[in-house]
Amino acid sequence: MPVGVGYDVHRLVKGRPLVLGGVEIPFPRGLQGHSDADVLIHAIMDALLGAAALGDIGQLFPDSDPHYQGASSLGLLQQVGQMIDSHGWRVDNIDATVVAEEPRLASYIPQMKAKIAQTLGMSRVGIKATTSEGLGFVGRGEGIAALAVASLERSK
Ligand code: MG
Numbered sequence: 001m002p003v004g005v006g007y008d009v010h011r012l013v014k015g016r017p018l019v020l021g022g023v024e025i026p027f028p029r030g031l032q033g034h035s036d037a038d039v040l041i042h043a044i045m046d047a048l049l050g051a052a053a054l055g056d057i058g059q060l061f062p063d064s065d066p067h068y069q070g071a072s073s074l075g076l077l078q079q080v081g082q083m084i085d086s087h088g089w090r091v092d093n094i095d096a097t098v099v100a101e102e103p104r105l106a107s108y109i110p111q112m113k114a115k116i117a118q119t120l121g122m123s124r125v126g127i128k129a130t131t132s133e134g135l136g137f138v139g140r141g142e143g144i145a146a147l148a149v150a151s152l153e154r155s156k
Pocket of ligand 1: 009
Protein backbone atom coordinates (compact mmCIF):
# COMPACT_ATOMS: atom_id res chain seq x y z
CA MET A 1 0.00 0.00 0.00
CA PRO A 2 1.75 3.20 -1.13
CA VAL A 3 1.87 6.06 1.38
CA GLY A 4 2.72 9.70 0.73
CA VAL A 5 3.53 12.67 2.94
CA GLY A 6 2.81 16.35 2.36
CA TYR A 7 3.77 19.55 4.15
CA ASP A 8 2.96 23.17 3.44
CA VAL A 9 3.18 26.62 5.01
CA HIS A 10 1.51 29.89 4.07
CA ARG A 11 1.93 33.34 5.55
CA LEU A 12 -1.04 35.06 7.29
CA VAL A 13 -1.77 38.52 5.90
CA LYS A 14 -4.52 41.15 6.14
CA GLY A 15 -7.01 41.50 3.32
CA ARG A 16 -7.34 37.82 2.42
CA PRO A 17 -10.06 35.30 3.34
CA LEU A 18 -8.94 32.40 5.51
CA VAL A 19 -9.76 29.15 3.68
CA LEU A 20 -8.80 25.85 5.32
CA GLY A 21 -9.97 22.47 4.10
CA GLY A 22 -12.27 24.23 1.64
CA VAL A 23 -14.08 26.07 4.46
CA GLU A 24 -13.98 29.86 4.78
CA ILE A 25 -13.31 30.71 8.42
CA PRO A 26 -14.08 34.14 9.91
CA PHE A 27 -10.74 35.71 10.92
CA PRO A 28 -9.15 39.15 10.42
CA ARG A 29 -6.34 37.70 8.28
CA GLY A 30 -6.04 35.05 5.58
CA LEU A 31 -3.33 33.03 3.89
CA GLN A 32 -1.19 34.62 1.19
CA GLY A 33 -0.67 32.69 -2.00
CA HIS A 34 -1.33 32.44 -5.69
CA SER A 35 -4.41 30.20 -5.34
CA ASP A 36 -6.76 30.51 -2.38
CA ALA A 37 -3.69 29.38 -0.39
CA ASP A 38 -5.57 26.58 1.40
CA VAL A 39 -2.55 25.16 3.20
CA LEU A 40 -4.40 22.05 4.41
CA ILE A 41 -5.56 21.04 0.93
CA HIS A 42 -2.08 21.74 -0.44
CA ALA A 43 -0.50 19.35 2.08
CA ILE A 44 -3.13 16.72 1.27
CA MET A 45 -2.54 17.05 -2.50
CA ASP A 46 1.20 16.59 -2.04
CA ALA A 47 0.59 13.51 0.13
CA LEU A 48 -1.69 12.02 -2.56
CA LEU A 49 0.72 12.85 -5.40
CA GLY A 50 3.61 11.47 -3.37
CA ALA A 51 1.81 8.19 -2.71
CA ALA A 52 1.11 7.78 -6.43
CA ALA A 53 4.63 8.98 -7.42
CA LEU A 54 3.08 11.67 -9.61
CA GLY A 55 5.25 14.62 -8.60
CA ASP A 56 4.02 17.58 -6.55
CA ILE A 57 1.61 20.46 -6.76
CA GLY A 58 4.37 22.92 -7.67
CA GLN A 59 4.92 20.96 -10.89
CA LEU A 60 1.23 20.38 -11.62
CA PHE A 61 -0.13 23.82 -10.77
CA PRO A 62 2.81 26.26 -11.12
CA ASP A 63 2.27 29.66 -9.49
CA SER A 64 3.76 31.22 -12.63
CA ASP A 65 0.57 30.14 -14.47
CA PRO A 66 -2.11 32.88 -14.31
CA HIS A 67 -4.73 30.14 -14.72
CA TYR A 68 -4.27 29.25 -11.04
CA GLN A 69 -4.58 32.84 -9.77
CA GLY A 70 -7.19 32.69 -6.99
CA ALA A 71 -7.97 29.06 -7.86
CA SER A 72 -10.07 27.04 -5.46
CA SER A 73 -7.80 24.43 -3.94
CA LEU A 74 -10.77 22.06 -3.68
CA GLY A 75 -11.00 22.26 -7.48
CA LEU A 76 -7.30 21.41 -7.73
CA LEU A 77 -7.83 18.53 -5.27
CA GLN A 78 -10.54 17.19 -7.55
CA GLN A 79 -8.06 17.21 -10.44
CA VAL A 80 -5.50 15.36 -8.31
CA GLY A 81 -8.19 12.80 -7.42
CA GLN A 82 -8.91 12.27 -11.12
CA MET A 83 -5.21 11.78 -11.86
CA ILE A 84 -4.92 9.20 -9.09
CA ASP A 85 -7.99 7.42 -10.40
CA SER A 86 -6.67 7.41 -13.98
CA HIS A 87 -3.47 5.73 -12.75
CA GLY A 88 -5.48 2.85 -11.28
CA TRP A 89 -5.50 3.95 -7.64
CA ARG A 90 -8.18 4.87 -5.17
CA VAL A 91 -7.61 6.88 -2.01
CA ASP A 92 -7.75 4.62 1.02
CA ASN A 93 -7.03 7.04 3.83
CA ILE A 94 -6.01 10.62 4.51
CA ASP A 95 -4.84 11.98 7.83
CA ALA A 96 -3.77 15.58 8.37
CA THR A 97 -2.85 18.10 11.04
CA VAL A 98 -3.20 21.87 10.81
CA VAL A 99 -0.82 23.84 13.03
CA ALA A 100 -2.27 27.28 13.79
CA GLU A 101 -1.98 29.45 16.88
CA GLU A 102 -5.40 30.94 16.09
CA PRO A 103 -8.27 30.82 15.30
CA ARG A 104 -9.72 27.80 17.07
CA LEU A 105 -10.52 25.31 14.31
CA ALA A 106 -12.27 22.43 16.11
CA SER A 107 -15.80 23.51 15.20
CA TYR A 108 -14.92 23.68 11.46
CA ILE A 109 -13.28 20.27 11.20
CA PRO A 110 -16.46 18.27 10.45
CA GLN A 111 -17.16 20.56 7.46
CA MET A 112 -13.57 20.26 6.23
CA LYS A 113 -13.71 16.47 6.42
CA ALA A 114 -17.02 16.39 4.54
CA LYS A 115 -15.74 18.65 1.74
CA ILE A 116 -12.54 16.67 1.25
CA ALA A 117 -14.31 13.30 1.36
CA GLN A 118 -16.94 14.49 -1.10
CA THR A 119 -14.34 15.96 -3.48
CA LEU A 120 -12.38 12.70 -3.57
CA GLY A 121 -15.33 10.31 -3.35
CA MET A 122 -13.98 8.54 -0.26
CA SER A 123 -14.77 8.52 3.43
CA ARG A 124 -11.72 8.03 5.64
CA VAL A 125 -10.46 11.55 6.28
CA GLY A 126 -8.83 12.50 9.56
CA ILE A 127 -8.13 16.15 10.39
CA LYS A 128 -6.69 17.45 13.62
CA ALA A 129 -5.78 20.95 14.71
CA THR A 130 -3.06 21.92 17.13
CA THR A 131 -1.15 25.04 18.14
CA SER A 132 2.60 25.61 18.29
CA GLU A 133 2.50 26.58 22.00
CA GLY A 134 3.58 30.11 21.11
CA LEU A 135 6.84 28.91 19.55
CA GLY A 136 8.27 29.79 16.15
CA PHE A 137 6.53 31.44 13.18
CA VAL A 138 3.27 29.61 13.82
CA GLY A 139 3.39 30.52 17.49
CA ARG A 140 3.87 34.19 16.62
CA GLY A 141 0.84 34.03 14.33
CA GLU A 142 2.90 34.74 11.19
CA GLY A 143 1.61 31.73 9.30
CA ILE A 144 -0.18 28.40 9.33
CA ALA A 145 1.39 25.00 8.59
CA ALA A 146 -0.18 21.68 7.64
CA LEU A 147 1.04 18.09 7.41
CA ALA A 148 -0.73 15.19 5.75
CA VAL A 149 -0.29 11.53 4.98
CA ALA A 150 -2.29 9.57 2.44
CA SER A 151 -2.47 5.93 1.49
CA LEU A 152 -3.75 4.45 -1.75
CA GLU A 153 -5.06 1.07 -2.87
CA ARG A 154 -5.33 -0.47 -6.32
CA SER A 155 -8.71 0.17 -7.91
CA LYS A 156 -8.35 -2.52 -10.56
MG1 MG B 1 0.82 25.95 -0.73
